[in-house]
Structures are given as C-alpha cells and as structure tokens.
Amino acid sequence: MRCWRRAALEFPDGLAVLIGPNGAGKTSVLEAITLACVGVSPRTASGGDLVRAGAEALWVGLDIGYGGQLERREIGYAPGRPRRLRRAGQTVRSLGEWRLPGALLVFLPDELRSVKGPPAARRRSLDRLLEAAEDGYAAALGGYQEALAQRNALLRRVRAGETASTGLAPWEARLSELGARVAASRRRATALLSPIFARRLDELGGGEGAAVAVEASIPEFATVADDRLESTLARALHARRERDIAAAQTTVGPHRDDLWVGRGQRDLRRLGSQGEQRLAALALLLAGRDMLSTTAPAPVMLMDDVLSELDPPRRAALLRALATGGQALLTTADPLAAAEAEHCGATRIPVQAAA
C-alpha cells in the first residue's frame, strides 16, 4: 500500500480502534480491507497509485468469515498490469464476482459528500445501500445506465444528422422499464431509511425531526403509484426529445434524482454547517447499517478519523452506537479518543509507522 511494506493484523468482532500517529498508515489499512472486499479503493479508481512509492506492486490478503466459513481473499496490483484477484486460491475474473454482498460501509473523510456534495454523490450512497439491500437492484441500475449511455450516444448522432430520431423509441422503452424499477426501489428504501436516520441523528446529538427523501427529476414521481412510474417516465422522455437532442444528453430520469437530507424545513445539504453535515453523514451510514442488518449479517463499518472532528458528547454517542451491532473499525491519532473508545469496549490496535 501507499504506506506499508508489509503488515499483518487481526480484527476482533465488535468495535476496534486503530491508534497511531498521522502518516503511520492507518488509512491504508482501511483501504486494504476495502480492496479485499470490493476490489476497488474507496479513494482511487485505479490501484496503481495505491502502490507504495518505490515498490513494484501491492498485495493484500484478507481472511473473511461469513456464512459460517472463512475465506481467503488476495488482491494484487502492479502498475501497468491488470489487477489480480484470487479467492480461496482460485482466480476471480470480474469485480462483480469479487464483491462481497452488502459487507462494507466505508466512511473516509470525503464521505461528507453524501450530504454536502453534488447530487451524484448522494445518489451513489443511496445506490450502494440498495445494491446491498435488494437482489436485482445492481442489475437494474446497471441496465439503466447502459440504456442511458446508448440513448445519449444516439442523441449525439441524431444531432449530428447521422441517423433518424425514430431510433430513440426502443432505448426509451428500456430506460422507462429499468428506470421505473430503480425509482421504485429508491423510493421504498428512503421511506424505510428516513425514520431510522431521524432516530440515529437524534442519538448523535443532531436534533430531532430529520428526514431523507428522493427528490426526483420528474415532479410527478413524488406522487404517482409504483405501477405508473414506467409510463410516466416514458412520457417524460418522449416529451423531452427535442430538448435532449439539442443537449445531446438525457435530461430527465433517475440518473438526475437527488436525495433530500434535512431536518424540519432545513435543507442540510445546502444550509447545514460542516458539523451538522458530518453528523448527518454518520447518521445516514448508521441508518444504512440498521436497514441492512434486518435482512443480512451486519455490514462492517470502516471509519477513518471521525472521532477528532466531534465534540466529546457526540463522540461518546457515536462510540456507543458503534459498540453494538456488528464489526466496526475506527482510526484515530488522538490517544484521548482511543481511550474513550476502549472505555466503550473497543479493542485497541496500535499502528506504528513503517521503519
């Protein structure tokens, strides 16, 4: 990894805290676990820049227990060569096969983007949760995105006069069918998530009355019944054709949805302070874990350097929340925060900079 020549660690059930000075490689440990579970780093799309400066390659091995079995997973990167994935000694060819279902919720400092960032970041947080929570969601979303890319390509070609706009119809039919499934799932999930999020935010000291809701790019989507989503989307796509051709992109549909995150009337996305947004992002992750835990083993939570940003009462509230409900791994450089975590039952794992 970026910081490690070689490291081997064992993590307990429940809460553990990685304590060590800045630059010791705590974040690299979280990235390594993410790589071994999902195959991509939470920070960088390609593995190349994860490799420690001066090293030729990166290798991560992780034994994961789930479904009553222990599984050995290995991932290797070398700059300019394809990624290598091995599970129980067998080569795995696609990331889709590699990904552990619903196993991981990661909070790196930029996870704040799930509240404060652009709509795409919030959509991605919601989609990641749904991919873990619902069979078939990832396939529907992937299909939707594929159909979207095809329609956009066709819009460009129509604008350039290379082909007729009559070819748009089949892509719009596919988009409507898959988009309606995506929209229905998102709506259902946020309805479940919203009260849990409110409770979690209140527990963290963020106050009462919080809510999340899908903010659809088609206003009718807020009220129309599930079985009317498809025809509504089809009509909207058809009505926008001229404008979409001029823009050479699809300007309406679930890929333009946003997630409203607020408390009472207050829009935390735009008006929340940094502190409020951080708490809301944490509450969203905890709510996501609660939601996933009802149908599957609790996901593992990886949280990089969240304690130092919280005041003592909120820190205590977060530690209490993490002390129960599954495996969680925190990093901190602050001995005081680590002590508090230990007080809440966390296992302490010291991390020292590589010699």
Add this chain to the structure above:
Amino acid sequence: MLTPSIERLVTELARLPGIGPRSAQRLAFHLMRDAERAPALAAALAAVSERVSLCPECFAFAEDGRCPICSDPRRDATLLCAVEEPSAILPIEATNEFRGRYHVLGGALSPIDGIDPEDLRIAELLGRVEGDGVAELVIATNPTMSGEATALYLADLVRGRVRVTRLASGLPVGADVEHADELTLARALLGRREL
C-alpha cells in the same frame, strides 16, 4: 526457433478469439507434427473462403446460392425467426422446435458503436415480412441490452402486419442465443410471448 512461415501461422492463429500467443504456438507445433494436418486444414480454409457466401434470402451462410434451410420446401414459410448472427441458427435448429425460416440481422442496434437501423438487414426483413406470406415473426435477438432494444425496434416496425413474438425469458440476461443450452432454448421457443 520459429521459421518465418511458422511465425506467420502463429500470428494468424493468435488473432482467433480465445487464443493467446502461447496457445497459438502450441497449435502451430501441433500442425507441424503430422504431415497431413496442415494441408487438410489449408484445403478446408481455402474451400470456406472460396465457396461460402451469404444466402441471398436469409443471410445465413450458404454455398451455391440459397442456404439449405431456405431451399427446403418442407420449412414453414409463414414463420420467420430473426437472429443477430448466423451462429444463433445452429442451437435453435438443435432444439427441433422450430420449423420456420430465419433472417440474420447482422448484429444488434448499438448507437455507442455506431450501429443504427440502416446498418442491420432490417429493410430486407421488412421486404420478406411483406412479400413472403409470413404470419409470425419470432424475434430471437440476444437477451442483452442491445438485443432487447433491437427486438423492440423490430416489433414497432412490423406490428399490425404480422404476429410478433419474442423468445420467452428463461434465457439468462446477458447470455446469448448461441451459448444457451438446448433445453432452455426449446423452452424459450415454446413459451414465446407476444411483443
């Protein structure tokens, strides 16, 4: 050590799908081991490139004019099955469930790859549907995003003129007709639904 001719053979073999440089070398040496292998293969390749052309009716592979299926009078001329590639015909034939004729589109719609309706043999398909006494068009494009969109496009074009059906789902999404097993494909044919 490779001679220039063997080198050339290895290069050509390595262009084939699923064959890397190592397998290409292995195949080349295998061909060299038996004095009869290489001439037999060369003759087969020469025959294919000289004699095989596309059937002017259905655009499947044919020799000397129309393909065996199009020239077989026992085939049901009211049933027409549209496929993406000639390779999809063989597995459908293997099910023994389809007695009609075929039409090879030559691919599937994909704007990203610049494949528009004009690039497929859709005009030819329309001509056959209108002129040949066709009563039902069975669309057997692959259950991929492109294949489904192509099916919808074709259905829109011929709807109202003939019955349009699509292979029943049961083919796994993302799989293709060419690689489906016989039983699954037979079931998909029997359960074809109105489109």
